[in-house]
Amino acid sequence: MAATAFHQAIGTLINSGFQQENGNTSLRLISNGFRVDVGLLKKGSSCSRGRSSVVAQASSSQTSVLNPVSSPSNNTSTDSRKKTNEAALILIRHGESLWNEKNLFTGCVDVPLTKKGVEEAIEAGQRISNIPVDIIYTSALIRAQMTAMLAMAQHRRKKVPIVMHNESEQAKSWSQIFSEETKKQCIPVITAWQLNERMYGELQGLNKQETADRYGKEQVHEWRRSYDIPPPNGESLEMCAQRAVAYFKEHIEPLLLSGKNVMVAAHGNSLRSIIMYLDQLTSQEVISLELSTGIPMLYISKEGKFVRRGSPVGPTEAGVYAYTKNLALYRQKLDEMVQ
Numbered sequence: 001m002a003a004t005a006f007h008q009a010i011g012t013l014i015n016s017g018f019q020q021e022n023g024n025t026s027l028r029l030i031s032n033g034f035r036v037d038v039g040l041l042k043k044g045s046s047c048s049r050g051r052s053s054v055v056a057q058a059s060s061s062q063t064s065v066l067n068p069v070s071s072p073s074n075n076t077s078t079d080s081r082k083k084t085n086e087a088a089l090i091l092i093r094h095g096e097s098l099w100n101e102k103n104l105f106t107g108c109v110d111v112p113l114t115k116k117g118v119e120e121a122i123e124a125g126q127r128i129s130n131i132p133v134d135i136i137y138t139s140a141l142i143r144a145q146m147t148a149m150l151a152m153a154q155h156r157r158k159k160v161p162i163v164m165h166n167e168s169e170q171a172k173s174w175s176q177i178f179s180e181e182t183k184k185q186c187i188p189v190i191t192a193w194q195l196n197e198r199m200y201g202e203l204q205g206l207n208k209q210e211t212a213d214r215y216g217k218e219q220v221h222e223w224r225r226s227y228d229i230p231p232p233n234g235e236s237l238e239m240c241a242q243r244a245v246a247y248f249k250e251h252i253e254p255l256l257l258s259g260k261n262v263m264v265a266a267h268g269n270s271l272r273s274i275i276m277y278l279d280q281l282t283s284q285e286v287i288s289l290e291l292s293t294g295i296p297m298l299y300i301s302k303e304g305k306f307v308r309r310g311s312p313v314g315p316t317e318a319g320v321y322a323y324t325k326n327l328a329l330y331r332q333k334l335d336e337m338v339q
């Protein structure tokens with residue numbers, strides 16, 4: 001079932017809009033915890049290349065949405081309904097996996113998180129615990145799914161992330177929910193192989209250092225970070241981008257344009273290719289883009305444009321996200337709900 005159709009089936013989900021502030025939107029490349037400000041996006045600038053067809057698609061399906069923290073017990077009034085086409089996009093690379101720890105090429109091998117990876121996912125969840133999430137996309141790989149679930153367990157809204165099983169009619173039928181109230185307290189989790197890590201071919205399972213010793217540092221760097229040179233029988237970043245960005249454009253971008261807040265838990269290279277698209281990086285620029293494990297990144301989608309709002313690598317969430325008016329309102333209502 002298409003994501004949008006599913007979204008209707010799961011029932012009403014909370015929605016929220018955000019206003020763009022005059023924050024510094026320059027691109028930050030994250031490398032092993034260091035942030036390099038390369039200033040690709042100037043203050044107030046944003047990206048909108050090639051999105052007109054998607055905008056058209058999304059506007060036709062736009063619906064009236066609920067107040068950010070409306071819940072059955074909140075008695076949603078007409079006043080609290082509003083239309084918005086602003087939305088939050090959270091991207092998160094999975095926490096450290098057992099093969100990250102062992103320094104092995106992983107690619108599409110389905111390896112779980114380490115204890116450190118679990119802790120990173122929990123910490124990431126704490127950092128985004130005040131950001132509304134309507135729908136979650138993960139790759140088909142367990143390390144991304146574990147990360148998404150552990151992160152959402154920290155969310156203050158306490159909605160329950162539910163993995164959608166649409167692989168067969170029986171799977172769909174056997175995982176139905178029969179309470180509208182319960183559905184409202186769920187967040188659908190869509191798994192998609194297209195968001196998987198790039199397939200590393202015959203390097204999968206090899207030690208990165210030993211491979212560099214054997215084939216030379218430069219050759220291995222070319223396999224790992226060039227844009228269009230694939231490792232032996234594997235995918236180049238360009239090939240990975242072809243499926244990951246196509247999926248993002250077809251399934252995720254229309255939801256953002258209709259005001260849904262989306263979290264994507266995926267991988268170093270599938271996310272690099274999506275960030276390349278969002279930030280309009282060139283194939284040269286993407287080479288130096290590195291993503292740390294377990295660090296969420298926030299974008300605001302508004303009228304077909306994506307504005308990078310930063311990554312909460314700092315100690316306090318508020319300092320990093322520099323709350324916008326609507327985001328601050330969402331947080332305030334969460335505070336009121338727990339009182």
Ligand SMILES: O=C(O)[C@@H](CO)OP(=O)(O)O
Nearest residue numbers: 104105106107197224268
């Ligand atoms: O092994 C992998 O699958 C990836 C990500 O961990 O490695 P690289 O840093 O070479 O992209």
